Amino acid sequence: MTLTQQIITIAVVVLGTMLTRFLAFWIFPAHKPTPGYVLFLGRLLPPAVLGLLVIYSVKDVEWTSGLYGLPELLGIGVVVALHVWKRNMLLTIAGGTLFYMVLVQFVF
Amino acid sequence: MATPVRLAARAAFPATIPILAGFTFLGAAYGIYMTSLxxxxxxPILMSFFIFAGSIEFITxxxxxxAFAPFQAFLLAIMVNARHLFYGLSMLDKYHSVGKKKFYLIFGMCDESFSINYTAKPDPSIDKGWFMFFVTLYNHMYWVGGSTLGALLGQYITFxxxxxxxxxxxxxxxxFLENWLQEKRHTSALIGLVVSVVSLMVFGANQFVIPTMxxxxxxxxxxxxxxxxREVKPL
Structure with missing residues (x-):
């Protein structure tokens, strides 16, 4: 690929990515009333999407071989327990991550 | 002087500290990867600045x-980032009332900016629009900063x-959990988890997002x- 072709390739990737981010705002602009089913989706989608993000972040874990995702499940367990106990996001994330790092570096 | 902008800049930072750690590392990995190729x-520095979406940057x-295939690259970017469509639908309300900052908020709506801006509840004295602006800006800076670090200093990182x-x-x-603890009904959260897990098992890690959506x-x-x-008649 020439430099020009590389720049074009990067530009269309930027374009495609931005299309996915801007599309909803273009189709449903602020100055027009948004259809009821879209408002409904806007309210009901987020918790489902947050669930998708959790699974998305562990999609590349070896679930069917090796350790069968045991370190990740233990890490998530610690995150949930810490958070329900202290309800402090930073503490939970730092604690859970350190626990997981110790687990994969020294235990497994 | 404590202007609303400065207050928001200060309030937004703690919410992004985990991203500081994650993006510095992931960005550095990307910088190292690109220079190793x-x-x-x-x-990597400019791509992180303009694309600002982790997985598609590695693919790019x-x-x-x-071989040069711009149309294919365009379609791939749309498919890999399709989940952003849902973020847009979820943020229609929150981003509509923030004035000129709206363009940047949408430009920078990565997974992390979306999930923080959707769930964060800053103190009522803080301007929510500026708060979301700075969350997005900090995340963007961490990502570009990490990529720069990896691209320039990759060979010295030994920790x-x-x-x-x-x-x-x-x-x-x-x-997810914080949202769960605050919501009255978990129907949507459960649908998201169950459909994602089933879809991951059926379609595999590389192709499960769109079927899940x-x-x-x-x-x-x-x-x-x-x-x-059930929404109208909460428990």
């Missing part, structure tokens, strides 16, 4: 080494970072009537 450091690195990326999983689990949409629309009735 033989690209000049300016490539490989596209740049193959054992194995497992550090779990910070992103921890972040998404906490955000379709599944979630179909279920929500099919059960719109009962779901809306």
């Amino acid at each position: 033989g690209f000049h450091p300016i490539f 690195a490989n596209l740049l080494l193959m 054992n970072t194995e497992g550090l990326l779990f910070v992103m999983t921890a972040l998404f689990v906490v955000i 379709i599944g979630i949409l179909v279920i929500l629309i099919a059960f719109r009537k009962p779901l809306e009735r």
Whole structure:
């Protein structure tokens, strides 16, 4: 690929990515009333999407071989327990991550 | 002087500290990866600045080494980032009332900016629009900063970072959990989890996002009537 072709390739990737981010705002602009089913989706989608993000972040874990995702499940367990106990996001994330790092570096 | 902008800049920072750790590391990994493929450091730096979406940037690195196929690259970017469509639908309300900052908020709506801006509840004295602006800006800076670090200094990094990326999983689990603890009904959250898991098992890690999105949409629309009735009549 020439430099020009590389720049074009990067530009269309930027374009495609931005299309996915801007599309909803273009189709449903602020100055027009948004259809009821879209408002409904806007309210009901987020918790489902947050669930998708959790699974998305562990999609590349070896679930069917090796350790069968045991370190990740233990890490998530610690995150949930810490958070329900202290309800402090930073503490939970730092604690859970350190626990997981110790687990994969020294235990497994 | 404590202007509303400065107050928001200060309030937004703690919410992004986990991203500081995650993006510095992931960005550095990307910078190292790109330079290891033989690209000049300016490539990962500018790509992180303009694309600002982790997985497609790694994929684009490989596209740049193959035959020129811009249309395919465009479609790939849309498919890999399709989940942003849902973020847009979810943020229609929150981003509509923030003035000129709206363009940047949408430009920078990565997974992390979306999930923090959707769930964060800053003190009522803080301007929410500026708060969301700074969350997005900080995340963007961490990502470009990490990529720059990796691109320029990759060969000197020796600290054992194995497992550090779990910070992103921890972040998404906490955000999901915090939302769960605050919502009255968990129907949508459960639909999201179950459909994602089933879809991951059926379609595999590289192809499960779009089927998951379709599944979630179909279920929500099919059960719109009962779901809306329960919304009006909370427990």
